[in-house]
Amino acid sequence: MNRDRVTAILMLTPSVILLAIFVYGFIAWTGYTSVTDSNLRQQLRGETAEVVGLKNYEDLFTGLLNKRFRVDMTNTVFFTILFIVACLGVGILLAILLDQKIKGESVFRTIFLFPMALSFVVTGVAWKWLFNPTSGINVLPTVIGLPAGQFQWFISEDRWLPFNWHDLGFYIALILLGMALLFTLWQWSKKRSQWAAFGAALTLLLLAWVTLGDPRSITPIREDGHGFNVALIALVVAAGWQMSGYTMAMYLAGLRGISEDLREAARVDGCSELQVYRRIIFPLLQPITLSAMIILGHISLKIFDLAYTMGGGNNLFIDMPGINMFFTTFRASEFGRGAAIAVIMLIMVAVVIVPYLYTQLRSETHL
Amino acid sequence: MSTTVSPSQSVPAQTAAAPLSGVRVSRALIYAALVIFAALFLIPVYMVLVTSFKSIDQVSISTMWNLPTSFTLESFQRALEKLLPNLINSLLLVVPATVLSAALGSMNGYVLSKWRFRGANIIFPLMLFGMFIPYQAILIPLVQFLQTIGLYGSIGGLILVHVVYGLPITTLIFRNYYAEVPDEMIEAGAIDGAGFFGLYWWVVLPISLPGFVVVIIWQFTQIWNEFLFGVTITNTASQPITVALQNLSGSQIVEWNVQMAGAFLTALPTLLVYILLGRYFIRGLLAGSVKG
Numbered sequence: 076m077n078r079d080r081v082t083a084i085l086m087l088t089p090s091v092i093l094l095a096i097f098v099y100g101f102i103a104w105t106g107y108t109s110v111t112d113s114n115l116r117q118q119l120r121g122e123t124a125e126v127v128g129l130k131n132y133e134d135l136f137t138g139l140l141n142k143r144f145r146v147d148m149t150n151t152v153f154f155t156i157l158f159i160v161a162c163l164g165v166g167i168l169l170a171i172l173l174d175q176k177i178k179g180e181s182v183f184r185t186i187f188l189f190p191m192a193l194s195f196v197v198t199g200v201a202w203k204w205l206f207n208p209t210s211g212i213n214v215l216p217t218v219i220g221l222p223a224g225q226f227q228w229f230i231s232e233d234r235w236l237p238f239n240w241h242d243l244g245f246y247i248a249l250i251l252l253g254m255a256l257l258f259t260l261w262q263w264s265k266k267r268s269q270w271a272a273f274g275a276a277l278t279l280l281l282l283a284w285v286t287l288g289d290p291r292s293i294t295p296i297r298e299d300g301h302g303f304n305v306a307l308i309a310l311v312v313a314a315g316w317q318m319s320g321y322t323m324a325m326y327l328a329g330l331r332g333i334s335e336d337l338r339e340a341a342r343v344d345g346c347s348e349l350q351v352y353r354r355i356i357f358p359l360l361q362p363i364t365l366s367a368m369i370i371l372g373h374i375s376l377k378i379f380d381l382a383y384t385m386g387g388g389n390n391l392f393i394d395m396p397g398i399n400m401f402f403t404t405f406r407a408s409e410f411g412r413g414a415a416i417a418v419i420m421l422i423m424v425a426v427v428i429v430p431y432l433y434t435q436l437r438s439e440t441h442l
Numbered sequence: 443m444s445t446t447v448s449p450s451q452s453v454p455a456q457t458a459a460a461p462l463s464g465v466r467v468s469r470a471l472i473y474a475a476l477v478i479f480a481a482l483f484l485i486p487v488y489m490v491l492v493t494s495f496k497s498i499d500q501v502s503i504s505t506m507w508n509l510p511t512s513f514t515l516e517s518f519q520r521a522l523e524k525l526l527p528n529l530i531n532s533l534l535l536v537v538p539a540t541v542l543s544a545a546l547g548s549m550n551g552y553v554l555s556k557w558r559f560r561g562a563n564i565i566f567p568l569m570l571f572g573m574f575i576p577y578q579a580i581l582i583p584l585v586q587f588l589q590t591i592g593l594y595g596s597i598g599g600l601i602l603v604h605v606v607y608g609l610p611i612t613t614l615i616f617r618n619y620y621a622e623v624p625d626e627m628i629e630a631g632a633i634d635g636a637g638f639f640g641l642y643w644w645v646v647l648p649i650s651l652p653g654f655v656v657v658i659i660w661q662f663t664q665i666w667n668e669f670l671f672g673v674t675i676t677n678t679a680s681q682p683i684t685v686a687l688q689n690l691s692g693s694q695i696v697e698w699n700v701q702m703a704g705a706f707l708t709a710l711p712t713l714l715v716y717i718l719l720g721r722y723f724i725r726g727l728l729a730g731s732v733k734g
Contacts, residue, residue, distance in 0.1 A: 196684040
């Protein structure tokens with residue numbers, strides 16, 4: 076038996092070594108590249124790259140020439156929020172509808188889920204045609220005699236919620252302040268005085284920072300022109316079309332896991348159908364919502380193909396960090412800065428995924 | 443698997459006050475909502491098909507939503523002319539990459555579920571993390587590495603990359619699948635004198651077919667649809683079909699009907715797999731959210 080155990084470990088070893096190199100080794104390598112000024116010109120001359128510390132990162136967030144990156148970050152935040160909300164909303168709605176003992180359920184399920192089987196490139200090409208402002212969806216109302224739509228979809232240049240990048244530090248401070256205050260009140264209501272005191276201290280500290288300090292100094296660059304690019308709506312529709320079937324499948328699996336007896340018991344106790352959902356079913360689906368949010372969130376943080384296909388890579392209104400990294404690295408040949416963008420993307424994804432993996436696997440029983 | 447309630451049993455215990463007509467109306471509304479959603483989901487399919495069966499002089503803004511007046515396969519012919527070499531590349535890539543990553547995943551899953559060793563619950567999450575990372579974070583070293591070992595720009599390099607980055611998900615699916623296999627079966631086999639490989643060959647592998655189907659479908663779809671590696675570590679001769687489609691749609695001169703025909707051709711293999719084996723596809727999908 077002991078020899079078999081050694082064999083088992085030996086059989087796993089190649090995969091472990093491959094992943095150790097291709098995932099962790101390469102990440103470390105990218106991390107190192109990101110603190111150098113590595114670029115193609117140097118490599119061709121046979122020069123070695125110089126370590127420049129965090130300069131690439133500093134440039135991305137504050138350099139005059141790197142506005143594109145800050146546009147990308149803003150786009151990512153808005154896209155992620157809207158994409159998750161759209162997928163969760165459509166997904167739960169479809170799942171509830173399908174859970175009503177529907178005739179032909181499998182046909183509907185197939186229709187809602189088939190976009191998942193497609194490449195984002197196919198989705199991008201198809202929706203680019205549909206979103207063409209002079210044809211496509213905009214013309215659809217004319218089929219029944221209505222005026223054509225005027226929305227410019229993915230080439231719209233409109234911008235809502237405009238903000239100045241320079242004020243971002245101030246807004247972040249305000250949001251942190253709000254969160255600290257809520258945390259304090261929440262702990263207070265739970266009568267956990269120690270945590271409440273901690274929260275209160277934090278709130279005061281942040282309040283002092285906002286009023287006496289200068290939160291704007293963390294985003295020193297004076298720059299206008301950020302906000303929610305309306306063109307992102309087109310991207311949300313296309314991505315939501317592709318991915319909301321996924322949330323539907325997750326919710327449907329969850330709904331099927333809730334026993335009919337439980338619902339029946341609630342109905343006997345006088346719950347209306349709506350109350351059964353509000354009191355029994357939605358709370359039971361909460362873990363699924365969290366999982367879906369994390370899976371969808373990490374997809375939207377690293378989205379590349381769809382935005383690239385729809386925008387052709389030079390439509391800044393739907394630009395994303397993944398595209399910027401691709402162009403910086405493989406077109407402009409600025410490896411150092413490309414690596415820095417990649418590391419920032421990795422950090423964003425890791426912040427979401429690592430706690431998720433931890434809790435998912437901790438709840439399993441181990442030897 | 444939960445047992446499904448047959449439709450005849452429906453509307454079991456509506457509150458007594460609800461009149462039957464009210465139930466009928468709400469049922470009708472549910473079906474109406476489902477039909478509307480289904481129609482919305484199918485709009486792109488309709489558009490792709492309608493456009494790709496038109497000849498170029500029929501593709502005009504005013505008749506965009508109309509059915510073609512005469513069906514023609516001309517656009518498919520032209521799309522195929524441009525995409526065929528890449529379609530072959532994708533096939534040459536996807537078959538070996540899928541088979542290899544499934545085989546490795548099965549072995550890894552067997553080890554991790556039936557031969558638990560100290561440190562396994564540290565190694566496994568570390569392996570899994572690899573499937574969530576944005577591949578941009580490994581792309582620069584990957585290109586340099588492939589150039590060094592001479593696989594850059596070749597289908598072989600693409601196969602290697604897809605096998606390696608496919609390991610986390612295939613390992614995960616097989617590990618969860620084998621976890622359902624009772625340990626007693628392994629123990630019984632061991633008492634009969636089977637060793638590590640004997641147990642795998644005689645006990646585990648014969649019941650692995652559903653696991654393989656899920657993994658193969660999943661990997662086939664993922665690798666066929668992938669774009670980032672396809673566009674960064676290949677050259678013109680080895681580009682997979684997704685990259686060729688993007689090039690086709692990126693060039694302004696290619697007509698819409700050819701683009702739509704190209705999109706349809708690119709989608710067809712995975713779509714067929716999904717329609718024929720959808721049940722297994724969904725299992726792979728849900729396994730991707732880790733617990734399965």
